[in-house]
Amino acid sequence: MTASSPASTPAASRPAALAGIKVLDLSRVLAGPWATQLLADLGADVVKVERPVAGDDTRHWGPPFLKDAAGNDTREASYFTACNRNKRSITVDMAHPEGQALLRRMAAEADVVVENFKVGGLQQYGLDYDSLKALNPRLIYCSITGFGQDGPYAERAGYDLMVQAMCGLMSITGHADHEPGGGPLKVGVAVIDVFTGLYASNAIIAALHARDNAGHGSGEGQYIDMALLDVGMAVLANQAAGYLATDKAPGRAGNIHPSLAPYQDFKTRDGNVLLAIGNDGQFARFCAAVGHPGWAQDARFATNTARVQNRSDLLILMTPLMQTRGTQDWITLLEDKAVPCGPINTVAQAFDDPQVRARGIRKELPAAGGLGTVGTVASPMRLSGTPVVYRSAPPSLGQHTTEVLTEMGLDAAQLAQLQAQQVI
Structure with a gap:
């Protein structure tokens, strides 16, 4: 079969690329959820753990908000939908000993854990890497922080905008100081978070291959230390290379390319x-x-x-x-x-572009809770043999709690007890 010839077995009848991989998603906001959405798009079973009642912070980052079937605003921010499709949501209070026990049981059966708590923040709950590795040596554990697990800034909180400034990205974005509107600018999307999610998912897939590839032989998982600042420095790309070659820091030049003209x-x-x-x-x-x-x-x-x-x-x-x-x-x-x-x-014009429409970039997925459908942006990963499957819209808060815990073997009485204790 040549590289351009179609696969002999219809793609729809094949398992997804990451089918059978279980991911316990303890992350919030954007970088971690972006990584786990990529894994979910490729077929992994991603269980997103959220705080009871409040949920992921981005459920409240609005406006804009999703609309219900009647066209009225809901209390669900659209931000959450950008990075949480194809996942199952459960609510567990990890500050409660019973909640910690539930999550440890899940981690013992998981292939991957992704978290973005502050350095050492999960140790008090027995949900840090060392604690979970003892239960599951095959576990791949990915921590996402602002500045990494070591160094003088390790204890600091890190946010996309802060890292865009610190890594130099804002210093090369925008018009020069002497031009109208001059001054440093952030990029219009939280690109450091998005790139961190991309790097994290690549690292996770590489670790899965290393664990399961017979050539490595160990069958053991590993720890992945992802830092927004590391990613910010990495994605400076040719601008960083130019500085390293000349020791001269690049500046802002608006939309002009420093190495090409026109x-x-x-x-x-x-x-x-x-x-x-x-x-x-x-x-x-x-x-x-x-x-x-x-x-x-x-x-x-x-x-x-x-x-x-x-x-x-x-x-x-x-x-x-x-x-x-x-x-x-x-x-x-x-x-x-x-x-x-x-x-x-504009973004509206981009979605209306004939090429964008022909590629099916806009997807409408049925939503839970009477929201009708939720718009989402198609994955750019176009695999011929194991394509992305759009299984479900971003979940409502705790939508799958009963389903997931029942799969773990809990019965109705146990679920009722956990609800009474406000663990779930």
Whole structure:
């Protein structure tokens, strides 16, 4: 079978990629839940443990709020739905000894635990790695904190915005100080949390492979120490590499790329357009299309390095030119010339884009509690043999408590006792 040929067995009849993997999710807010949603999308059974009555903090981070079938706001914030689909929710008070015992029983049968409490915060409950490893040596235990398990900042609380500032990301995001609106800016999404979730899920899958791969032979789990600050430094990518090569800290340059030109937004006759010219061939085709083929032969602009060095001269020529046509006119002119060019959409326009609609990015999942459906963004992981399955919308608080505890062997009398004690 070639790499491009379809699988011989229909994907729908195969188990999901992580089918059979049990995840105990003790995390809240975004980074941890983002990691566990990825695992859930790939087929893992993720049981999300929430505080009775209150639940995950993000259930209350609104507006905006979800609407019920009649179109009225509920008390459920939409933020929670971004990272909790395909999970089961149970409510357990881990401050109660009986709650701790329940969670230890679950951990003893789990493959993975994910938590984002402060360093050492779960030790008092007997839910730290060492305690649970003694019960389940195969357990993979992932801790997510702001600054990691060691170092001078280990005890500090860490939040996405704080880490965007500390790692230098805000110093390279936004317009330069001398420009209108200049100054450091955060990214419009909590990208450090999201990237931490991505790195954490990769580490967890790698640890599962190491545990279960016959070549390793141990069959033992391991501990994963994820820190938002580590991730923030890692995702500086080429900007960090440039600093390490030169010892010169990069600055803010708005939408201009520090190593490519022209690679930025331009004002058009009726709005803005984005040009992302990444090589000399694309620039030559652009010049020919706009009636200035000589620009590509000009020594100041013939190579990308020359264009970066002479960016101001190039922009003197290009800025008035780009204002002679409308945004869609530029896209139409350049799209068949293999010159990357596109609009600067709002989120609403992005969801309405024909390519986004064709790819089925928006998913509507049936919701519990009379909410009708909940909109969610499709996973970008497109596996041909073991595709993502959208099993369920983000759960209501404690929706699966009875179901999960019954699977553990508790009977109705035991459940009633735990409810009476306010453990669940």
